Amino acid sequence: MTNPFEDPDAGYLVLVNDEGQHSLWPASLAVPGGWAVAHAEDTRDTCLEYIDRRWTDMRPRSLAGSMQS
Template sequence: MSHPFDDKQAQFLVLRNDEGQHSLWPTFIDTPAGWTVVLAASDRESCSAYIEANWTDMRPRSLAATSA
């Protein structure tokens, strides 16, 4: 079995946690606790573009709030 991220035809989700962190996630794996789907099943390129546009501060929200 190959790595799920190597499959060019795979569909992915974009997940976000309470800290505002994003994750590219294969659709066939259950969404883990504490994460919410913010972009429905899409191709890898679309998901990557979404993450690039929406996750501009890599710091967890709690850390970013303390340094503001």
């Protein structure tokens, strides 16, 4: 059995939480609580590219905000 998080042929989603953190998620699995779909089902590579373009600050939103004050 292939690990669903590493299957290059599977469909994936990009999830985002309230802190702005992103996650690559197998489309075959239920979206966990606290996470929302930021990018609909696509290839693994396309989802990873989406994450690379959008999630440029790895700090949680609450930490980034407190550091700017």
